[in-house]
Amino acid sequence: MLDVRRLRLLCDLSRLGTIAAVAEAHTYTPxxxxxxxxxxxxxxxxxxxxxxxxxxxxxxxxxxxxAHAETVLAALEQTSAALAALGTGLSGPLRIGAYPTAVRALIPATLVALGQRHPGLELMVTELDPVDVPAALRERRLDVGLLHDYDAVPVEPDPTLDAVPLLDETVFLAVPADGPTDSLAATRDATWILASPGTLCHTATLQVCRTAGFTPRARHHADDFATVLALVAAGQGVSVVPQLAAARPPAGVRLIALPTRRRTRIAYRHGAATHPAVAAFVTAIRATASDTVN
Incomplete structure (x- = not known):
């Protein structure tokens, strides 16, 4: 009989490439x-x-x-979902991973709604960069997580996960309200507030600017959009922010809609879509997103 835990290690080796990487992912020794x-x-x-x-x-x-192990693991998820559906009420832990903007704008109301409808659920949230969510799902540190990408820099779907759409947001150019800037092209010589190099937001901003024919000149680096908007309001530069982060911009900030979109998806392991707790989370956060963004 093949051991499921060992099958997961083999699948991870196929994906990660080295025993050292598998060991690190599972906090084992090589x-x-x-x-x-x-x-x-x-x-x-x-x-x-x-x-x-x-x-x-x-x-x-x-x-x-x-190849067969991936099918087996998905079948086990479906089995767990089917057994959970036989229960009289949802209970137990539901581990949720979300990026900072979503944790601030979407998760609190979602948790309230879930708690009222399913008081037996033990809701646990971890703030994560979207690039870290797939590994956390595969390693079963999360049950459901939020991923996003930009149409300017699309990200290939993870073949080990399923995902459904949640949000499709407008992306804005944030500029000081008292400045003359009225378009992205007009910021060619402006100073910029960029996300940290290596992050998806940083890459997306570079691509958006390059499409407009220039490379942005960074003065500040900040990953929290509230900080970014505060710096823009203080006249420290311009930046790109998604709609979810720009719902209530501070005084002194003007927003100019860009053709770029940010797309958020709800992700979970293959076979987990019908798990009652996962399905309940999807329903609740979609309702919250609709009320927040529309």
């Missing part, structure tokens, strides 16, 4: 991961890994097992 994979090979009865020095690659049998 030797512990190696031992578990060796045991899985004995259970399978065929070699699953090819070792060359410190490098490890999946054999043909290993790749076949990974």
């Amino acid at each position: 030797s512990a991961v190696s031992q578990q994979l060796s045991t899985l090979e004995r259970e399978a009865g065929v070699p699953l890994l090819e070792r060359t020095g410190r490098r490890v690659a999946l054999t043909a049998a290993g790749r076949v097992l990974v």
Whole structure:
């Protein structure tokens, strides 16, 4: 009988590429991961890994097992969902991951609605950058999470997860209210407030500006949109902010709509869509998003 926990390790090795990365993802030691994979090979009865020095690659049998393991893991999620649906009421933990703007603008009202309808749920929220959500879902640290991307820099869907749309937001150019700027092109020589290099917001802003024919000149870096808007109001530069973060801009900020959109999706593991707690969260946060953005 093949052990499900070891199958997950093999799938993670296929995705992450190294035993060290798998060990880090699961807070194991590399030797512990190696031992578990060796045991899985004995259970399978065929070699699953090819070792060359410190490098490890999946054999043909290993790749076949990974493909079937993904199906098995999705089936287990569906089974858990079916069993949960037989209960008389929702109870137990629901672990939610969301990016900071959503935690501020969407999650509180969603938690209130869920708590009123399903008082047996133990709702737990973790603030995460969207790039960290897929791994947290795969490693079962989350049950549901929010992802986003920009149409200017689309992100390929994670093949190990399912996702449904939540928001499609306008993106705004935020400029000082007393300034003459009336378009993105007019900010060519302005100073900019950018997100930290390497973040999706930073990459999206660079791409939006490059499409307009220039590279923004950064003076400040800030990842919290409330801070960004405060800096704009203080005349420290211009920036790009999504609609969810710009609902109540401070005095001294003028917003100019851009053709760019930010798209948010609700993600969960394959097979978890019909889990009553996941379905309840999707319904509640969609209602909150509709009331907040529309």
